[in-house]
Amino acid sequence: MTADSPETSLDAIRREIDTIDDQILRLLMQRSAATEKVRVTKAYDGSIAASPFRPAREAAMMQRLIGEAGGALAPEFLVRLWRVILSNSIQSQAPITLHMDSAFGHDLATRLLVAQHFCGMKVELHRGAGRALEALSSARGDLALVAPSSDWAAAFSEGAAGDAQVIVTLPVLAGSGRPQVLVFGHAAPQASGDDETLLLLPDETVGLPGLLWRAHSGTTTLAGVAGFLAEPPSLQPGARLAGRYPRPIKVSP
Numbered sequence: 460m461t462a463d464s465p466e467t468s469l470d471a472i473r474r475e476i477d478t479i480d481d482q483i484l485r486l487l488m489q490r491s492a493a494t495e496k497v498r499v500t501k502a503y504d505g506s507i508a509a510s511p512f513r514p515a516r517e518a519a520m521m522q523r524l525i526g527e528a529g530g531a532l533a534p535e536f537l538v539r540l541w542r543v544i545l546s547n548s549i550q551s552q553a554p555i556t557l558h559m560d561s562a563f564g565h566d567l568a569t570r571l572l573v574a575q576h577f578c579g580m581k582v583e584l585h586r587g588a589g590r591a592l593e594a595l596s597s598a599r600g601d602l603a604l605v606a607p608s609s610d611w612a613a614a615f616s617e618g619a620a621g622d623a624q625v626i627v628t629l630p631v632l633a634g635s636g637r638p639q640v641l642v643f644g645h646a647a648p649q650a651s652g653d654d655e656t657l658l659l660l661p662d663e664t665v666g667l668p669g670l671l672w673r674a675h676s677g678t679t680t681l682a683g684v685a686g687f688l689a690e691p692p693s694l695q696p697g698a699r700l701a702g703r704y705p706r707p708i709k710v711s712p
């Protein structure tokens with residue numbers, strides 16, 4: 460075999476890949492040490508009790524990384540990869556259980572979407588979306604996941620979620636135009652730079668400014684509107700604010 464036969468060059472390329480993998484591994488170890496410092500800071504300022512999860516920071520990071528990749532790596536690939544990293548980082552700061560309505564939790568497409576986003580987090584199933592929301596009162600760092608069109612809104616309006624609100628929606632890459640999963644938690648909402656506000660309206664309001672999508676939960680109208688809205692008075696009369704969260708990331712084709 461000569462020095463530059465295909466097999467030798469394959470060996471050389473594989474050595475290059477091993478070197479790159481070693482670098483990725485070292486960087487992951489460094490990243491993990493940095494997130495431990497974040498945990499200590501959040502424990503010191505007390506915010507870890509509400510949640511280690513910061514959806515706005517994550518959305519801004521993903522926007523930046525997708526932009527940096529400039530199309531050389533598919534956004535779907537980057538999101539999948541970083542979801543493993545971010546989920547591990549969150550769980551290492553404080554363990555989180557996901558609470559879901561059992562009908563929703565048994566839907567295969569939903570479970571795949573949830574597993575891709577919250578990789579490895581424990582799931583607890585409940586009888587009804589209202590019970591899933593109620594679970595957050597005794598475990599403030601946990602998350603409750605509901606289907607937008609399930610019967611959660613009446614329970615939410617009666618206080619089932621306490622002071623928890625929607626802090627992120629799935630999927631995080633823009634697709635169908637309306638969320639498939641609403642994620643409730645106690646992390647303080649922060650603007651990511653491109654955000655959405657979820658309003659609960661007592662009736663069909665025509666001409667809602669910034670309307671992005673509309674759905675129904677029982678007799679309540681849900682409206683996703685553009686922007687990180689303040690609490691009333693800027694809201695429609697009779698409207699309730701149910702959360703503020705990053706808008707799904709738009710990817711140019």
Ligand SMILES: C=C(O[C@@H]1C=C(C(=O)O)C=C[C@H]1O)C(=O)O
Nearest residue numbers: 494497511512513516545548549
């Ligand atoms: C590290 C942090 O905590 C979590 C993990 C993140 C990460 O690993 O980059 C980002 C946001 C948070 O969901 C943070 O708040 O910066």
